[in-house]
Amino acid sequence: MHITVIGGGLVGVTTAWYLLDGGHSVTLVDRAEELASEASHANGAMLHASHAEPWNTPRAIGQFLRWIGREDSPLLLRPREIPRLAGWGLGFLRYSRARHHARNTAVNARLAVYSLALMRELEQQVAIDYTQRHQGILKIFRSAEELETARADSALMATAAGVRHEALGPEQVVEREPALAGIESDLSGGFYYPDDASGDARLFCQRLGTLAAERGLDLRLGESVRQLNRHDGRIRSIETDTGTIEADVFVLATGAEAPHLASQAGVRLPIRPVKGYSATLPVAGLAGAPRLPIIDDGRKVVITRLGDQLRIAGTAEFAGYDKSVRPNRVETVLRQGLANFPALAAEVDTATADRWACLRPMTMDGPPILGESGIPGLYLNTGAGHLGWTFAAGAGRLVADMISGQVPAIDTTGLTLDRYG
Template identity: 45%
Template sequence: MTILVLGAGVVGVATAYCLARDGHAVTVVDRQPGPALEASFANGGQISANHATPWAGPATPWKALKWLGRADAPLLLHLRADPALFAWLWRFLGNCTTARMQRNTERALRVALYSRQQLAELRAETGIRYHELSRGILHIFRDRAEHRAALGQVELMNRLGCRRQVVDPDQCLAIEPALATVRPRLIGGIFSPDDESGDAYAFSAGLAERAAARGARFRFGAEVRRLTATDDRVAGIELADGERLAAEAVVVALGSTSPLLLRPLGIRLPVYPAKGYSVTIPVAEGGIAPTVSLIDDEVKMVYSRLGDRLRAAGTAEFIGYDASVEPKRARFLLDKAMELFPQCGDPARAELWAGLRPSTPDGVPVLGRTGFANLFLNTGHGTLGWTMACGAGRIVADLVAGRKPAVALDGLELARFR
């Protein structure tokens, strides 16, 4: 089958690889000069199936109110006359109940746990190296109330197939000795030994090469202007320079941009960009930096060691499609990282970055079929695109081929929003 995969982020590349391995004639189209140069470029590096809890939960609206007006708030809402934002927020609020959160967690976990397995298989099959570390993720707490609330989640997550262990401050230090500076303020932690970390960009670049070796074509620097359709089928795409590409099937993996290209076809996809920042600090020789991936609950930041670099990431800003780096926001992350790991390296050499998470209001990606028989979606992975990419790629490749995916699709498809 001739298949167009739109978008060469980690999700599009994983999908393209699975399709090429299945023997299809795949063309991947992306506006950037190479793979994974937008949201997948410098993310938090966590492959965190055990943290597939969506943002929308019963405590979230109250936390958001508490953070209002704080320049250093982990979540910033820029209210603007943007109907897509209001529609998204309305749906988000509808998901902020305990029952919805539990349902959405189960759905996201289904993809994330499957993805961990698929990533391990791909790693073994391709030999790709991406500064991968399988040392687990340690979630640390300095606030008693937040810690108590998180402990309430442990049982649910373990029931859903995760392995989360409650650990005391000394155990936190034993797991990650680089936390010594913060030890006096630690209340405790939750350790998920099966989680992993690694560089999503390096992985995507390596997988794109393997996909090309299996015959996939990559059209970089090619902006998709629109999808062309007749009745219930998509014919192909038109590029910004007017060139048309036809295909028997099309997969949309355009990250945050996905809804903009689907809307002219009458497809309403509730995906909205949630901007986040990262800072990447070169670890000095003899520098003290963690090797276990971390979540610092107090400032809602994550840390991953990527070879000789330490990546710190966080913040969520609803500011539309602006992915520019606001130096003050990035510096906040850098300051927090240096507070936690003062001897990790030289902050003046840190690289600052911002990207747009393609977020759904329920925290579950949108995979699979649309009203058009040959148009498939693989988007809306939000905070967990790296975590879910390999599983989501396999699921969508199976659907395109007319095979039954290994995981149940209920609650993952676009139809759930109707």
């Protein structure tokens, strides 16, 4: 078959990769001049099955409400966004009930574990350097209550999907990552997840795209898709700003923007953009910089070493499709991240940090939306939210298998559009 993937972020590129494995002729089209120019560009760099919980935890809803309009909070809901969030927001609240949340955590964990196994398989098959490290991830906690919630979530992910974890006291946290020594007395404990990994998503996406092009992928960059054309009930072609592309099947992988093109085909996707920020600092030769990727649960920031650089990422901002880098928000992320490493904070020059912001494609219940759209000829691979790097290989492979008529390797219940009824 000839298949066109729309969108050249992590999800589009992995889908194209696995479609090539299936023997298809594949075109990938993206409006940007290079792959990974949007959410996949400078994310938190964590491949974390351990972080599979959807954000609408039963406990978090109260926190969210307290944070409305507060510029320095980990989650910022701009009041003008409230009307646009109406339907999605109610779904977000509904799915925060404990039983929904537990089910969706298990669905995400299953996909994440599958995906991380595929990443290892891929690294065996092709030489691809994306500053990856398979050394696990550390989650740290100050509040005893948050530590207990994480204990329950970790037990659930272990049972549902085999995510291994090790509980640590403050002293053991510092043994694992000595750069945290300066805050040992503030910590209630932590968890270490040995199977998690990290790596630069942009490098991965661009390098896998190059390898895919060598295998025959028709890569059309700098071309924006304007229109999905439907004939006799089926999507048979798309209009871009430079012409028409025909194909047997199209895969919509346009991240946070997926609802726009989907709505042209009459498909409603319960996805909203949730802005996040990152700052990337050069830390070569700085003794106080951590080596292990760290999730600071209370402050809602992640800290990842990428070669000679340190990436600090986080926050959730409901601000529509605005991708601007707001200085106060990114400074908060930077400050919160560095507060964990007083020695590093004293020696690093934050003026040299690369500051970035982009939009996570967030579904109202948490898991992504994979597979058939209900319209013949159109498949979906979007809505990965805060887990799109973790899910990329697994989601790409599942959608490619569905298109090829292969039985997916994992149960896809809870991952397809029909779950919304």
